[in-house]
Amino acid sequence: MSGNAPSRSVSEKFKFMKALDGRTLLHALSFQAPKIRLLRSLLIEGSPAMQVLDFAVLPEPEYDLPIFCANFFTTASLSIVVLDLNPLHDVVIQKDYKDKYYRKLLPLGQKYVELLPWGDKLTSESLRFFSPIVIWTKFSTDHHKHQVLYSAFKDYFEAWLELLEQAIKENDESLIHQNREAQHKYLTWRAEKDPGHPLLKRLVGESLAREVVRQFLFEGVDSLGVKSFLDYFPEYRCDDGTINQKRSVIGKSYGVRPWNDNGEFIGNDPT
Ligand code: BLA
Secondary structure, eight states: OTSSOOOOHHHHHHSSSETSSSSSHHHHHHHHTTTTEEEEEEEEEEEEEEEEEEEEEEEEETTTOEEEEEEEEEOOOOOEEEEEOOOSTTTTHHHHHHHHGGGHHHHHHHHHHHSSSSOEEEEEEEEGGGGOOEEEEEEEOOHHHHHHHHHHHHHHHHHHHHHHHHHHOOOOOHHHHHHHHHHHHHHHHHHHHHHHHHHHHHHHHHHHHHHIIIIIITTTTSSSSSOOOOHHOOGGGOTTTSSSOOOOSSOOOOOOOOTTTTTTBBSOOOO
16 A cells, blocks of 8 residues: 555445355444434344344543443344443442333333343343343344334334433533443443454454454544453453453343342342
8 A cells, every 4th residue: 555545444444245165245334413422233144034233322421421332243044133221330239220211111111121021131240231221132133023013113213312312511520530431331342252253253254353343333442441351350360361252251141130120139039
């Protein structure tokens, strides 16, 4: 590459990618806006009938807003879904944070509890990034369910946009720091352990997958903070100081929804 060629922006570089199979297409979009540090979406159109939407909106650190997260993986037979306003701060310990954002949204969560039921056991560590209204579901792919999911997506996104509109900028430096670090911890978790990584590696190869993950999907992981994965999640440290490659050190748990109708966590014991 010539020395004075303009460097391509991140979104340009990942805008359209063709997978190693020569057929699957990956399409990336990203935006910034007032109050929004990063809105990004990765759409994967594979064959036969494999589709992925990984859509997230990450606020500026001056706002303690939840992170909007829509994660849909579907094949001809199976759909795996996470749809949530992922809490920025702990909603089990920090009751004031939970009440601030989720108390009013509990009826919205209730609306989909039966239509999109709890998707059985999952990586236990994921639970701390989920809110009392999380939709975590797995189902045999069918058109009707996809319509319900689309309706849930619209409802959840509208609810999040309303929170965004009402959000007031924080001026206290120490609170802004806490927000920034919480977002960095979230990005650090997902950049290392997101369940989609193995498939992404198979599709585009290890090196491009790593770039997509660190520079696009979870952009900010290398700039918002200096702590490492093991600083945040020391339980993953192996004897030789490396990161345990297992996705979970606890294993899978929470076979039933661990939140009650009042949004209280009732799954203290991950078994
Ligand atoms: C599976 N994706 C899953 C599962 C969850 C999530 C909970 C079930 C497996 C498990 O228990 O871990 C999603 N987990 C999340 C999210 C958070 C979390 C959103 O902790 C947020 C904190 N998914 C993608 C992309 C691909 C993808 C880009 O986002 C593919 C390129 C695929 N997700 C994917 C696949 C599975 C999956 C293939 C099944 C893999 C498995 O169960 O091992």
